[in-house]
Amino acid sequence: MKKRLIIGGVLAAALAGLPGMTLAGDIANIQPIGFSADGKVFGFQEFGIKEEGRIPYSNTYFVNTGSGQYLEGTPFRTELTDKDANLSKARRQNLTAARGEMDKYDLLTNPGLIAAFNPPTELGSPSKTIRYTTLATDGPPKSPYTLSLGEMPVPTPKECASIDKRVLGFSLQMIEKEGAPNRQAARQATAVPAERVCSVEYRIGGAMVYQPETGNQVHIALILAFDAERNGRWIAVPVHP
Template structure:
């Protein structure tokens, strides 16, 4: 009975607070290694509840689809007076060693974006191509990212906490002829908390690339938080093994 009352209180609090608060992390592209085998990006924002600034820097091996070099490098303020700019600088300093070790020196090129202020006609797909150079509309290839979202086992007791099962996802890439599965959850990692849904936020490639062999999809993960739904990011390689 006590657990049920707590769950009801949390859900009621979320339904009211989500109008006013919660948080959505933002991302910043750091870049690729020479040759495109490694990719780094930053996730940053102001934590809901505490109001503390935070920044996390990830360095990803595209070949192994795994974080490398001791990443992620997470820095969080201890109070509300520490500015976000200072926390971001601290995170970058913490990651400088691996960024140098993996030669993260090639800029990342943003080729597709689902902006937060852009109305989405279909929230579960993102169409894109590699931009060309002959005119503003030229591009190479035509691709579509799409999601299947489903209930999945989780390390968190999301049903008792929020009255909803954790959601996993299947991410697919189509080139108009074939469709491949880039990622499929069998279990939701505890690090995601209690996810509600997912979106394809962006697609990036190395600055000097003319294909998606080293492309990365940045996926928004919306999970229940202290004051509503919070957003974090997952990076998924478009072509593992390169």
């Protein structure tokens, strides 16, 4: 069953809260899984322990890099409430459930490159921009890219009516491409998964790059979405330079 999405608003392991802020929620960790050989599918897992109830959870997502939407029948979600529940058990069960899709698209064969990583725990790091190159080489940066994240108010969905903070969406621009200034609107209006529509803040948390044997590079912006309780969850946003 395809997940419902809305237009308007719309990632790299974050282990703690934003510096200088009091958080009541938890921020999920993220583990990229990989790409299909043609770059048309990207998979990742997020996981953590919910602050309320100390419930271990794990979710595995499969994203169509053309549309930015989840593949039909995904994501796979696991929450464990039994007395012997732990994070390891939740992750294993979740990956077992998702293994068919992982194998179908051969994601483990094509891990891609973690080109940049910008967790909230990195003191002083910018939250709305990220700069990276597409080759893992030493020395001066070669043909860098920069993504810039902007927030914007959106109409409050009815399921968010009880929230006492402004609901936000975001725009994403590639302001540098191969070392040159760029005005490309990577994702000015992006479809947001239904479970993220009540987000009140976003952070650009990382970037993935994959080069298929044939065809153009695929870039993935990893966006961390915060709800009003300061729970942080991830969205993978495909970018095509």
